[in-house]
């Protein structure tokens with residue numbers, strides 16, 4: 001079995017029958033690289049197999065960010081790990097769906113890009129009133145389509161999902177709650193108490209009933225898995241283009257990307 005004490009990018013703790021999985025890269029606003037995803041995958045597998053664990057909390061270290069998606073400093077056409085785009089992101093996303101325990105996104109700050117997709121995939125989301133949500137793909141030459149687009153549209157509606165992906169505005173926690181992306185918004189100082197209230201309740205519920213309910217919700221949207229897999233392979237081809245590389249370079253150089261010449 002995996003040893004979470006050896007993790008460098010992720011903290012794994014069990015608190016009162018809830019597994020807390022914390023992305024611990026606050027200097028890059030909890031963006032993930034290949035190593036981060038390996039550890040997240042292992043952490044979810046540990047939690048899935050531990051009979052003492054009734055629910056899983058996914059969050060980011062510090063108070064700035066939940067997760068801001070792929071680490072742009074580790075993105076040179078490919079990211080720096082394994083998998084189709086150099087990140088085993090499809091494995092992690094599949095695990096969040098498949099683990100037969102509720103996963104709560106504890107959103108303590110920015111949930112942007114691939115971080116927003118992770119929050120979208122979690123069964124429940126509790127956000128601090130200071131949290132911000134948004135997509136940046138078309139600003140940085142990327143798109144996490146499938147779970148990131150089609151499942152998002154299930155939560156917030158098709159028009160709103162298109163707005164989120166095309167306009168790339170940021171939304172407050174309260175706006176995210178109003179559109180159906182968040183279950184509950186609480187003052188930042190009360191975030192942990194609100195999460196504990198729900199994990200304590202989940203620890204008292206029938207695990208089999210919860211697992212059956214989760215699978216039944218999943219069944220209704222499982223076709224999106226195929227879209228995600230297809231899109232990942234399409235994005236791999238996109239990452240090799242000058243258009244995508246312009247988006248990554250612009251973010252790292254802190255300038256506005258120039259996509260004009262790529263308009264078809």
Ligand SMILES: CC(C)(COP(=O)(O)OP(=O)(O)OC[C@H]1O[C@@H](n2cnc3c(N)ncnc32)[C@H](O)[C@@H]1OP(=O)(O)O)[C@@H](O)C(=O)NCCC(=O)NCCSC(=O)c1cc(O)c2ccccc2c1O
Nearest residue numbers: 028029031068069070071072089110113114140142143144
């Ligand atoms: C989160 C922000 C909106 C914050 O903006 P703000 O202006 O407040 O702060 P800074 O921009 O100065 O950021 C502070 C500090 O953090 C660093 N940082 C933030 N995010 C990242 C990141 N993702 N990677 C690397 N570094 C990051 C930033 O450089 C600053 O460092 P300093 O050293 O200069 O202090 C804003 O930062 C923001 O928009 N961040 C997100 C940027 C982004 O492009 N994210 C990735 C999008 S693509 C993606 O996530 C993605 C993931 C997948 O898994 C995919 C899978 C399949 C297909 C596609 C995928 C995909 O597109």
